[in-house]
Amino acid sequence: MELNCGLKCLKYLLFAFNLIICIVGIAALVVGIVSMVEDSNLFSLLKLSLDQSTLVQSSSVIIIVTGVILFLIGFIGCCGAYKESECMLGIYAAVVLIIIIIEIAGIAVAAAFQSEVTAELKNGLKKHIAEDYDGTGARDTFTFFVDATQVQFDCCGVDSYMEFMNATQWNRGNNTIPLSCCILENKDDYNENPSQAKAKYSNCQTAPDATNSNIGKTCYNSIKDFAMKNARNIIIVGVVVLIVEVICFIIAVCLCNRLRKDGGTNA
Structure with a gap:
């Protein structure tokens, strides 16, 4: 044909x-x-x-x-x-x-x-933080990617940095927030060398504020803003x-x- x-x-x-x-x-x-x-x-x-x-x-x-x-x-x-x-x-x-x-x-x-999907997603992430986040990423995959996300987007917590106070697997000592919420000296090297991360201000984890950490920016809103821009x-x-x-x-x-x-x- x-x-x-x-x-x-x-x-x-x-x-x-x-x-x-x-x-x-x-x-x-x-x-x-x-x-x-x-x-x-x-x-x-x-x-x-x-x-x-x-x-x-x-x-x-x-x-x-x-x-x-x-x-x-x-x-x-x-x-x-x-x-x-x-x-x-x-x-x-x-x-x-x-x-x-x-x-x-x-x-x-x-x-x-x-709205339902957003609520379920937030609740699921908060639940994982409370049950699985260990503060180091040495034992838990979820921790590593939470930290990497916080460093990448300069944010802390899904809706609030206080969510980490509920992390039962994190041996926090006197720390209020994880290192990944701090302003880092070597942010660009974090993904390749997370164990070498160093806070710019030594009191960041124990006394976090808007100048030494990213507690003023939540990760959900930061990622949402990034998505909207793109x-x-x-x-x-x-x-x-x-x-x-x-x-x-x-x-x-x-x-x-x-x-x-x-x-x-x-x-």
């Missing part, structure tokens, strides 16, 4: 889109595998504990799974377009449609239940991805219909 000029252009456009998706999938797969294979070197470089390395391994698995899914979707799209296969294009269109529906549903649910870029990327998905779906459906009418290949 010979496609007309317009459908040929759509065919090659669909092929190009999915070739890019394949490449992205392969790249993600390689990154995930390399990070998992080289985990001992990576963990040594980042000076992560055993628990923290487990989280990094989990992240590697997620990256690998994402890469495989992207590659499979792109591969089906490429083969379907190249071979003009009604069956493969139909499968591809169905998968893309499901992804579009899930994305739109996710956005709608997030918008409708934003919301435009996030929205643009999301809209572009959604538009590309819709275009791919429409092209696949158009090609399927033409192939069906002309008795195209089902291979």
